[in-house]
Amino acid sequence: MQEPMGRRSDHSRKELEQMLIVEGHKHMADVGFARFSAREVAKRIGYSIGTLYNVFGTYDQLIIAINTRTFTLWTDHLRLALEQGGADRIRALVEGYFSFARANRNIWMAIYDHHLPPDVTIPEQQHLQRGQLTEIVVQEIRAVLPEALEAQAPQLARSLVATVHGHCMFDVNGSFALMGETEPVALALARVRESLEAKGF
Amino acid sequence: MQEPMGRRSDHSRKELEQMLIVEGHKHMADVGFARFSAREVAKRIGYSIGTLYNVFGTYDQLIIAINTRTFTLWTDHLRLALEQGGADRIRALVEGYFSFARANRNIWMAIYDHHLPPDVTIPEQQHLQRGQLTEIVVQEIRAVLPEALEAQAPQLARSLVATVHGHCMFDVNGSFALMGETEPVALALARVRESLEAKGF
C-alpha cells in the first residue's frame, strides 16, 4: 500500500484538469460510454480517484467536460471540411458531420448517451463552446438562402441539423444496416437539398 | 436467510419471462436506462436475481426484450394515430411518432441508449416484431407517392423516419430547448412535406 503524497505540484490544477479530460477522452474512445470508468481515467495518468473527484466534483461534470472536448474537435473537423470541400459547401457539411461520427463512434455517441440529471446544467463557457457547431451551420444556410428568407436561417439550420443527425444516428447505431440501407450520407444530403430547394435555393 | 424453494411451478417459464419483461418495462419507465437494475426487476416480482439470469442469460437480452416491448407499444400507438388522425395521414404519423416518445421518455430513449456488443444479435422473432413499425411508414409513403416512384417507397420511408427521428431526439433530449427551438413537430412535418412534394406529391 502506497501512502498519500500530499501536495505534489507536478502540475497546476488547470493542467491536471486538462490531463484528465484528454485521457478521459481517450478512454471514452477506447471503451465507449457504457464501459467508461472514472477510476480508470485517474489511474491512467497516475493519480487516484479521489483527486479526480476533487477536480470535477461529480461523474457528470467529468463526462460533460469530455463531451465538450468532442464538440470542439467536431467543430474543427467541420471547419476543415468546409475549407477543403470545394464549392459545394452544403455537401461538405453533411459529409463532415458523418465522417467525424464514423471516425469517432464512441466519443460521438457518448454525447447522446449521457443524459443530464434535471438538476445539473452545463457550465456557461462549455455551453458557448458547443454552440459554435450550430453557428457554423447557420452561417452556411444563411449564405444559401434568398435574402428575403435569411431571418429563417437559424430555425432552418436547427431543423436540417436534426435531419442529418437522424440519418447519422441510424448509420452509426446500425439501424440503417439492419434495414438494408447502404447510402445514409446520400439520403441525408438529398433531404437537405430538397428542403433548401423548397426555400428557393 | 431464506432457503431455495425448488421447483415451484407457480408460473410457467413463459409466464415468468413475461412478468419480468412487463415489470422491467415499468422499472425502465420509472428510472431510465442509466439507473435501471436487473436486481430490482427480479425483486419487484418476488424472484431472485439468479432466476432472472436463468431466464434471460445476460443483461443485454433482458434489455433487448424490454425494448422490443416498447416497439410493440409504439407500433400500436401509430396504428391508433392513423385510425383516429383524419385525412392527413402523414401528419398523423409524425405527430404519433413524437407523442409516443414524449409520453414515454425513458422507455423510448432506452431503445437508443442500449448498444449491442458486436457479438450479440437480436433474436429473429423480436427483429420481425420491431420491423413492423417501419412497415407502417413504408405503406403510408407508398400510398402518397406517384405510381412511377413506388419502388422508392422503402428507401424514402427509411430516410423520412430518420428525419423525424432526428427532430424527435433533439426534442426529447433537450437539444432543441437549449437552442431556443419550440416547435419541433412542426419543423419535422415541414421537412417531410418538402421531401414528399419534391417527389411530386
Next chain:
DNA sequence: ATTTTTAATTGATCGTCGATTAATTTCCCG
C-alpha cells in the same frame, strides 16, 4: 410405493463501480 431424474430457485460470492472522507504529506509564505 419407491426411487431416480430433471427442472427451478436461491443467495452468497466476486470484482468493480461512483462517491465520500479522514488522514497524511507537501508546499509556500512569513
Next chain:
DNA sequence: CGGGAAATTAATCGACGATCAATTAAAAAT
C-alpha cells in the same frame, strides 16, 4: 524554520452485473 493551506491518498460504503454450488419439488421411471 514553523504553521496554515493545498493536494493527494487509501479506506470505506452501498449497489451493480454475473456466476454457481446447494437445495428443493415436481415428474418420470421402476
